Amino acid sequence: MKNELNAQAVSAMMQAVSLHVIANTDALTDADLAIGDGDHGIGMRRGFEAVLQQLSDWEPESPEAVMKQSGMAIMSKTGGAAGAVFGTVFRSGSKALAGVATIDAASLGDFLSDGCAAAAKRGGAAPGQKTMLDALAPAAEAARKHAPDGLYAALDAAHASAVNGLEKTRAMVATTGKARSLGERSIGHIDPGALSICLIIEAMRDFAKTT
Amino acid sequence: MKNELNAQAVSAMMQAVSLHVIANTDALTDADLAIGDGDHGIGMRRGFEAVLQQLSDWEPESPEAVMKQSGMAIMSKTGGAAGAVFGTVFRSGSKALAGVATIDAASLGDFLSDGCAAAAKRGGAAPGQKTMLDALAPAAEAARKHAPDGLYAALDAAHASAVNGLEKTRAMVATTGKARSLGERSIGHIDPGALSICLIIEAMRDFAKTT
Amino acid sequence: MAAKKILNDPRNVVSEMIEGLVLANDGRVRKLDGVDAIVRTDLPAGKVALLIGGGSGHEPVFHGFVGANMADGAACGQVFAAPSPEIVYEAAKAVHRGNGIVFLYGNYAGDNMNFDIASEMLEDDGIDVRTIRVRDDVAAAPPERMDDRRGVAGDLYMIKIVGGAATELTDIDEVERVARKAEAAIRSIGVAVSPGSIPETGKLTFELGEDEIEVGMGAHGEAGVSRQKLAPADDVADQLADALLRDLPFHGGDEVALLINNLGATTMMEMLIVNRRIRQILADRNISVHRSDVGTYLTVQEMAGFSITLMKLDAELKHFLDLPCDSFGFKQP
Amino acid sequence: MAAKKILNDPRNVVSEMIEGLVLANDGRVRKLDGVDAIVRTDLPAGKVALLIGGGSGHEPVFHGFVGANMADGAACGQVFAAPSPEIVYEAAKAVHRGNGIVFLYGNYAGDNMNFDIASEMLEDDGIDVRTIRVRDDVAAAPPERMDDRRGVAGDLYMIKIVGGAATELTDIDEVERVARKAEAAIRSIGVAVSPGSIPETGKLTFELGEDEIEVGMGAHGEAGVSRQKLAPADDVADQLADALLRDLPFHGGDEVALLINNLGATTMMEMLIVNRRIRQILADRNISVHRSDVGTYLTVQEMAGFSITLMKLDAELKHFLDLPCDSFGFKQP
Ligand SMILES: Nc1ncnc2c1ncn2[C@@H]1O[C@H](COP(=O)(O)OP(=O)(O)O)[C@@H](O)[C@H]1O
Ligand SMILES: Nc1ncnc2c1ncn2[C@@H]1O[C@H](COP(=O)(O)OP(=O)(O)O)[C@@H](O)[C@H]1O
Numbered sequence A, B: 001m002k003n004e005l006n007a008q009a010v011s012a013m014m015q016a017v018s019l020h021v022i023a024n025t026d027a028l029t030d031a032d033l034a035i036g037d038g039d040h041g042i043g044m045r046r047g048f049e050a051v052l053q054q055l056s057d058w059e060p061e062s063p064e065a066v067m068k069q070s071g072m073a074i075m076s077k078t079g080g081a082a083g084a085v086f087g088t089v090f091r092s093g094s095k096a097l098a099g100v101a102t103i104d105a106a107s108l109g110d111f112l113s114d115g116c117a118a119a120a121k122r123g124g125a126a127p128g129q130k131t132m133l134d135a136l137a138p139a140a141e142a143a144r145k146h147a148p149d150g151l152y153a154a155l156d157a158a159h160a161s162a163v164n165g166l167e168k169t170r171a172m173v174a175t176t177g178k179a180r181s182l183g184e185r186s187i188g189h190i191d192p193g194a195l196s197i198c199l200i201i202e203a204m205r206d207f208a209k210t211t
Numbered sequence C, D: 001m002a003a004k005k006i007l008n009d010p011r012n013v014v015s016e017m018i019e020g021l022v023l024a025n026d027g028r029v030r031k032l033d034g035v036d037a038i039v040r041t042d043l044p045a046g047k048v049a050l051l052i053g054g055g056s057g058h059e060p061v062f063h064g065f066v067g068a069n070m071a072d073g074a075a076c077g078q079v080f081a082a083p084s085p086e087i088v089y090e091a092a093k094a095v096h097r098g099n100g101i102v103f104l105y106g107n108y109a110g111d112n113m114n115f116d117i118a119s120e121m122l123e124d125d126g127i128d129v130r131t132i133r134v135r136d137d138v139a140a141a142p143p144e145r146m147d148d149r150r151g152v153a154g155d156l157y158m159i160k161i162v163g164g165a166a167t168e169l170t171d172i173d174e175v176e177r178v179a180r181k182a183e184a185a186i187r188s189i190g191v192a193v194s195p196g197s198i199p200e201t202g203k204l205t206f207e208l209g210e211d212e213i214e215v216g217m218g219a220h221g222e223a224g225v226s227r228q229k230l231a232p233a234d235d236v237a238d239q240l241a242d243a244l245l246r247d248l249p250f251h252g253g254d255e256v257a258l259l260i261n262n263l264g265a266t267t268m269m270e271m272l273i274v275n276r277r278i279r280q281i282l283a284d285r286n287i288s289v290h291r292s293d294v295g296t297y298l299t300v301q302e303m304a305g306f307s308i309t310l311m312k313l314d315a316e317l318k319h320f321l322d323l324p325c326d327s328f329g330f331k332q333p
């Protein structure tokens, strides 16, 4: 378990994240079938396949570059609401890593937190509206709070908070995105984008554990 | 059991025929679903509902008029192949009744026989092509042959021959009408129009029996 | 399984449909009193008349194609049932302008007999009637038995061309000549993916396995050339194109019109993907596409599937095919 | 139950569809190299550009409406997914003729965000971009929350009007004024009878009981105002008309355009029967129909169902709506 990840390691981590998201395509699709249009899984797969393609055979100069290029790939290939918000998380979040040669728990927390703020701004939404923000915002907060405990511990806490946030979306009424018009009928279902956040942070945590 | 039917009785008989055909709408539709487009039942119902409407509240002057008006009603309301051939059977067959005040077994045989010839001419088909002719032609022949035995016996023989003809259509390959393109696949199914002929003659026979 | 549709009393579908169709034409067509037929309101005097018609349920064929440079009137049967001689006769009388009438319809026993009876009635009235039967479905019979072929989506191009000819040519012999030339130059074949149903019975007109399609299925669910496993779009397109190309046959250097017709419930996406492949095949054979139409022209209620039509063109056919028109079901600037 | 379609590799549907669409346009549009966007080949210099777009799978919306007097280009997303900012940006650059660009698309979170990102990129390049979001679906939210309303079949009339304005008016402020007026005057509502599916997943996007319909269903299967029992066509028409008429509201003396749109697999017969009823209702209220369009404009793959759109017209809107056009998906002589 390392506490610092250099550019190569961040690239390896993002490849692990991509494989994990892609492996869960069907679960994401099913979640979106329940309250949206059923394309979240294939959209995220397109985006993270593009991330894999971008990162393989490429020597990144910095963690910031890895996250920025990942964001660009997601934004250009995912499409839909997810392309814009997940692309924004990585592209805008990467600015928090400017000038750092390695990521540690603190900078990762900053990355998540800034990414979350940028996504909220982009979509004009706030936590509580049954979106990926409901998993990302508590995850970012937990990562920052547990930064002193090291990278793995911070990500583990972030993941637990994301999952907790995901579960809370079940009780929420969607007021943005395609689920919005479901109104009360969206109650009882998790938000697909929030599930994606859980998967992403889970893969980051597992990567940190085995590195 | 009468051996002669005057205009009023012929009208009553055609009303009984109409009710019998209408009561068998579903069976005719199902037969047409197997080898055609599935509308024979509703087509015959439309036609014979029009016959009922024509004959009720109308004092016919002759058996010929009853058959002719029935043919006109069928021709104008049934539509499809059945409208033309069944309309022709009654309209053209009626000419065999010109000048007669009552129908007996012999004139009924002439009616069926002339109607059959006219329908064959109209459709350019001959028995053996899996059409209503395969029930009508043997029925007409039997009616003529058994004319000396009286009206009921002639119609009973005609009905038996029609049913026998109907059963034979099962083994035939359709070479006209909508079933034509089924080719070999039409084998094993009865012809819907031939079933209609059986129903019509069956109702005539039953009427003759109870009159 | 029964079909699920938003209708009123299913016995009234045809009369209510005609009412809706006349309204959708915004004054350009009218319904005949008491007869299921529609005719143009702006019929020029002295023109050769074009009357089309057939069973309903295939909208926009036939009654959607009444208008200037297309048909002058349409006789409407009940669903999948040819119109009665009475309807055809009344419609013919209404469109006749003293210069003869061309009957144009699909080659089905029911239509042939009913239109023929009407034609005999009109001839008794001294009216000159010419009959053209569309027989474009190559799946129905081999070329030696053209008379056994059904009329399918080629109806559109036939109506377009004969409609143009009947507008511009004043001699009915000439209109008939163009019509026969067009009829000899057109070929279609379809594939069905799932069945349609007649509103009044609610019953599906045939059954197909979950992974089966039927190549050559007719416009009422009549059986086609082969029932086979669902295959990739390119393979299906290859098979259909092959059946068409060798039938006329079409040759390198030919100019054609290409029609891809939605039988009802097929997505535009599927049809465009098939269009892509058909265009590749035609390009490979050096057959040039003068015009193409991809859309919904002859339907079989909610049947899923599509058909492909190829028509070999010469300068005269191109001219009539390309004339502008503004009918309910087909508009051409 | 999985959907049954004739396709090649379902991951390639959008690229193959675009190829087929470009070919079906016979030279009037081209695809951008390496980008899922199409643009007119005959773009006049100096005109205000109109760029439309959105997820694919709704053909002919959006990419079928590119052509003279309609849109100059379309950015195509994957099925039911807004196009990425990159696609929108490249398409915008390709249609820009130095006089600013109007973005016109349906009001969905995904489209809004992706088009907004592209718009920021273009503004960085010094290009004037105006954004119009179609929000015609009254079922999505009450009038107080117009911003929560989705764009549905009203897209067609919006593209037609803004396309005309962007052709004839040289000042982008004027084009924007017309677009905002049009957008405020249009209302739609739909009813779904059976679901559609995304080719890549093959899964139906929702489930309905055998005798259930959903009034107000969105263009991707988003829930509507009520799930109810299958009812007679006249009752359904009454319910939909009522929702529309009281929303703007429409008044006696108004002149409107009426659009009845097939969501995919509904028969023309059903739509004409509904048209009949809607025309009766409008006549009863003394609302006159300037024009009507009954056809297939915005689909949701093989979804069965239809939508009704009413647009209140003035002389200016009528003028732009009635300009001739010849796009793949909408032709007007
Ligand atoms: N305004 C928004 N802000 C943040 N996230 C959003 C917003 N709108 C949608 N999302 C997220 O996007 C997810 C849906 O993504 P996806 O299904 O791929 O796109 P689409 O809704 O365009 O089909 C939702 O589950 C939600 O988490
Ligand atoms: N050429 C013909 N001569 C005699 N009878 C025919 C001919 N063509 C069809 N028929 C009869 O018509 C019946 C079909 O009638 P129907 O289903 O009502 O009409 P359609 O075939 O137009 O749908 C067939 O079963 C057959 O008996």
Ligand SMILES: [Mg+2]
Pocket: A032, A036, A037, A038, A039, A040, A080, A178
């Ligand atoms: Mg989605």
Ligand SMILES: [Mg+2]
Pocket: B032, B036, B037, B038, B039, B040, B080, B178
């Ligand atoms: Mg039949």
Ligand SMILES: [Mg+2]
Pocket: B037, B039, B080, B081, C055, C079, C080, C081, C082, C110
């Ligand atoms: Mg029929």
Ligand SMILES: [Mg+2]
Pocket: A037, A039, A080, A081, D055, D079, D080, D081, D082, D110
């Ligand atoms: Mg989507």
